[in-house]
Amino acid sequence: MDNASVPVRVRPDVLSFPAYRQGRAPKKQGFKLSSNENPFPPVAPVAAAVGRCDGFNRYAAADLTELRTRIGEKFGVSADWVHLGAGSVSILYQLVQACAGPGENYIHPWPSFEAYPLLGIASGAEPIAVPLGGSAVHDLAAMAAAITPETRAVLLCSPNNPTGPVITEGQFAEFMERVPADTLVVLDEAYAEFVDREEAVNGAAVLQRYPNLVVLRTFAKAYGLAGLRIGYGLARPEIWQATRPTMIPMSVSLVAEAAALAALTPEAEAELAEQVAELNRRRAQLVSELQRLGISVPEAQGNFVWIPETELPVTAQQFAESCAAEGILVRPFPGHGVRITVAEAESIPAVCGVVAAILGGENDGEQ
Ligand SMILES: Cc1ncc(COP(=O)(O)O)c(C=O)c1O
Structure with missing residues (x-):
């Protein structure tokens, strides 16, 4: 886009940046497997709490103390270690904007969460994308080597969206040794509840060891509150005090607060744990069906499975279009692969049917 077609003057660097694209809803009856919901x-208990929620002519309480205390109890920290945002993505923006400005940079893995390259636009910080290594895991050695005196933050994503593997505790400890003590490290654990690999790093468990660490979690994925927009970060209180000016004020809604409190009750947590266990069974099923079709996928530790483009006889975009023709929306990462959310049980044979047809088409072509 250029300024000539916009009625006001917008920064040229902003105009030249592609905006974040949210997963669309399917046009016909089908499955939305494009947003990891x-x-x-x-x-x-959550539906009841939201139903009871009136009084939203008022803002939520300014400090959201009850919810922060409850989250703090869950992780063994006090409420001042907990910060809430309208989704964990809003906390990512707050942190990068507060730490990195013009002439400075932040480092993120790639492919990873598609918002990462956009976080520095408003503050003028440069995103430095470090390609994933083999097996679609973070190349932590390359990420550490990319740190310069101008680096103000490093983002890590475990399990990595869109590819699936976790960072292990050992890899994380080794990486932290190489990061300057005054450089922010954000460990984004949006999918932590789906992780079943024991060696995976658990941010909350190592938080006390690293004063420069922020651990991000969300209610949008396993907790099922994507549409209400609420996520949180765990870190030393000084980090939250220092980065408050770049937070969007009053962005956590009263309804989201009530829903999150209800989601943390033992009854809700038990029901949600069953959902996660069921989704993890479906994840294993999808992985093994794909393997049976001859498609090899990396370790899947989130509520999604990654098909590298190299495993397909078509491009990621073409694969996504074939899925869309069947009413299935998946997320293509052009040139890299396709991410498929683990969701409805019936979506698994539907996706595998598309994969089989594409592979069959390839075989037809070869005959
Ligand atoms: C890795 C990762 N981090 C953060 C987010 C943002 O989640 P939310 O803002 O809904 O909490 C997402 C959403 O897809 C994600 O995949």
């Missing part, structure tokens, strides 16, 4: 309807 929880496919189950809200659990009863």
Whole structure:
């Protein structure tokens, strides 16, 4: 886009940047497997709490103390270590904008969460994308080597969206040794609840060891509150105090706060844990069906499975279009691969049917 077609003057660097694209809803009856949402309807205690929620002519309490205290109890820290945002993505923006400005940079893995390259636009910080290594895991050695005196933040994503593997505790400890003590490290654990690999780093468990660490979690994925927009970060209180000016004020809604409190009750947590266990069974099923079709996928530790483009006889975009023709929306990363959310049980044979047809088409062509 250029300024000539916009009625006001917009920064040229902003105009030249592609905006974040949200997963679309399917046009016909089908499956939305493009946004890593929880496919189950809200659990009863959460639905009841939202139903009871009136009084939203008022803002939520300014400091959201009850919810921060409750989250703090879950992780063994006090409320001042907990910060809430309208989705964890808003906390990512707050942190990068607060730490990195013009002439400075932040480092992120790639492919990874598609918002990462956009976080520095408003503050003028440069995103430095470090390609994933083999097996679609973070190349932590390359990320450490990319740190310069101008680096103000490093983002890590475990499990990595869109590819799936976790960072292990050992890899994380080794990496932290190489990061300057005054450089922010954000460990984005948006999909932590789906992780079942024991060696995976658990941010909350190592938080006390690293004063420069922020651990990000969300209610949008396993907790099923994507549409209400609420996520949180765990870190030393000084980090939250220092980065408050770049937070969007009053962005956590009263309804989201009530839903999150209800989601943390033992009854809701038990129901949600069952949903996660069921989704993890479906994840294993999708992985093994794909393997049976001859498609090899990296370790899947989130609520999604990654098909590298190299495993397909067509491009990621073409694969996504074939899925869309069947009413299935998946997320293509052009030149890299396709991410498929683990969701409705019936979506698994539907996706595998598309894969089989594409592979069959390839074989037809070869005959
Ligand atoms: C790795 C990662 N981090 C953060 C987010 C943002 O989640 P939310 O803002 O809904 O909490 C997402 C959403 O897809 C994600 O994949």
